[in-house]
Amino acid sequence: MGWWRYYTPKPARQVKGGIKAQSRRGAFAASWWGQRWLKVLESFDIGERLNRGRTYARKGQVMDIEIEKGAVRATVQGSRSHPYEVEMLFRPLSRAQWYQIAKALGDRFITLAKLLAGEMPEDIEEVFLNAKVSLFPLKLKDLETDCSCPDWSNPCKHTAAVFYLLAEEFDRDPFLLFKLRGLSREELFELLGYTPAASAPSGPDRSGVAEPVPEEPPLEPAAFWGGDNLCGDLFGEVRLPEVTAALPKRLGGFPFWRGKAPFLEALEPFYLKAAPLGLDVFLGLTKAPAEEAPPQNKRMQPVPKKAKTLHGKSPPGRRQSGKSAPKKKPRRKPRV
Numbered sequence: 001m002g003w004w005r006y007y008t009p010k011p012a013r014q015v016k017g018g019i020k021a022q023s024r025r026g027a028f029a030a031s032w033w034g035q036r037w038l039k040v041l042e043s044f045d046i047g048e049r050l051n052r053g054r055t056y057a058r059k060g061q062v063m064d065i066e067i068e069k070g071a072v073r074a075t076v077q078g079s080r081s082h083p084y085e086v087e088m089l090f091r092p093l094s095r096a097q098w099y100q101i102a103k104a105l106g107d108r109f110i111t112l113a114k115l116l117a118g119e120m121p122e123d124i125e126e127v128f129l130n131a132k133v134s135l136f137p138l139k140l141k142d143l144e145t146d147c148s149c150p151d152w153s154n155p156c157k158h159t160a161a162v163f164y165l166l167a168e169e170f171d172r173d174p175f176l177l178f179k180l181r182g183l184s185r186e187e188l189f190e191l192l193g194y195t196p197a198a199s200a201p202s203g204p205d206r207s208g209v210a211e212p213v214p215e216e217p218p219l220e221p222a223a224f225w226g227g228d229n230l231c232g233d234l235f236g237e238v239r240l241p242e243v244t245a246a247l248p249k250r251l252g253g254f255p256f257w258r259g260k261a262p263f264l265e266a267l268e269p270f271y272l273k274a275a276p277l278g279l280d281v282f283l284g285l286t287k288a289p290a291e292e293a294p295p296q297n298k299r300m301q302p303v304p305k306k307a308k309t310l311h312g313k314s315p316p317g318r319r320q321s322g323k324s325a326p327k328k329k330p331r332r333k334p335r336v
Helices: 032-042 049-059 095-106 109-116 124-130 157-172 176-180 185-191 221-226 246-251 263-283
Strands: 062-068 071-076 084-090 143-147
Touching: 032 157, 049 157, 062 157, 062 176, 071 157, 084 157, 095 109, 095 124, 095 185, 109 124, 143 157, 157 176, 176 185, 246 263
Parallel strands: none
Antiparallel strands: 062 071, 071 084, 084 143
C-alpha cells in the first residue's frame, strides 16, 4: 500500500495579488478556441486534480505567468511555504510549415479577414491540418509539462490552474496560440504580407489638383499662447469620439488582469465622464476643475496637552473641575 493512501490534502496558503480567474462559476473560456484549449487539458485524464486546478485559478493561487515563444512559465503557491514552478514546453513549427500555412490563408479571404481583425476563424484548424500540423497540441510530444511539486501526477493541479487561466487569456488575445507554436503576431502579419499602412483606405484621386497650403502658426510664443491670429484649422476637428475608450480597446485587455471587473469595462465609465468635460474645457465653455485640498484627518490634528495625573487624581496645587477638595480627617489624640 503506497504512502499516498494516507496523505491528507492541506489547504493552500493564501496569496495576495495573485491572478484570479474572471469566471467565478461554470465554464472558463467564452470563445471556441479557449474551450478547444481546455479539451487538451481534459484529455490528460487527471481526475480530481481538474477541480482543484479550477479552485486554485479562482482563488488566485497563480502568482505570475510568462508566455514566451514555445513556452509558458508560471509560479503557483500551494500548501508549502515556497511556491512551485510550472513549465510548459510546446513543439514549435518550422519556418517551412509556417510558409505553407500562410499560403493557405492567403487563398481564404474570409478566414484571412477575420484573422486580421483579431478573431480566430473557426476553420483555422482545417488550414493547419491541410499542412499536416496542428494549432493545438494533439500528441504528448507536442506538449511537455513539469512542476516542482512532489505530486507524481503530470500534469498536476498547479499545472491545471495555469491551463485554466491561459484559456481566459486566449479569449483576450488568440494570437498567443500562434506564439506558443513559435510565431508572434507581428511575424505572422509580416508573413502574410500585411502592414497597417497598406490596409489603410486611400483617398480619392486628386492628381492634377493643387493642394491648399496650410497656414503656418505664429512663431512667437506670446502670440501662440495668447490666442492671437491663430488659423482656424490649427487643431483640426474637435468632437467627442464615436467609440468610448478607443485606444485601450485597440490595445486589447490588460494581460492577466487582477481586478474584479474586466479591464475595459472598468475604464469605460471614466472615459464617458472625462471626454465631455475635456471638450468643454477646450472650447472654453467651462473651466478645468480646481484641485481641492485634501481633507484633514481628525486623528492627525494636534490634541491640547492636559496636566499629567496619577491614578485619575489632579496634580498638586490644582483642583478637578466640578469637584470640591477632599476634606481632611481630624487626627485622633493618643490615649495616655
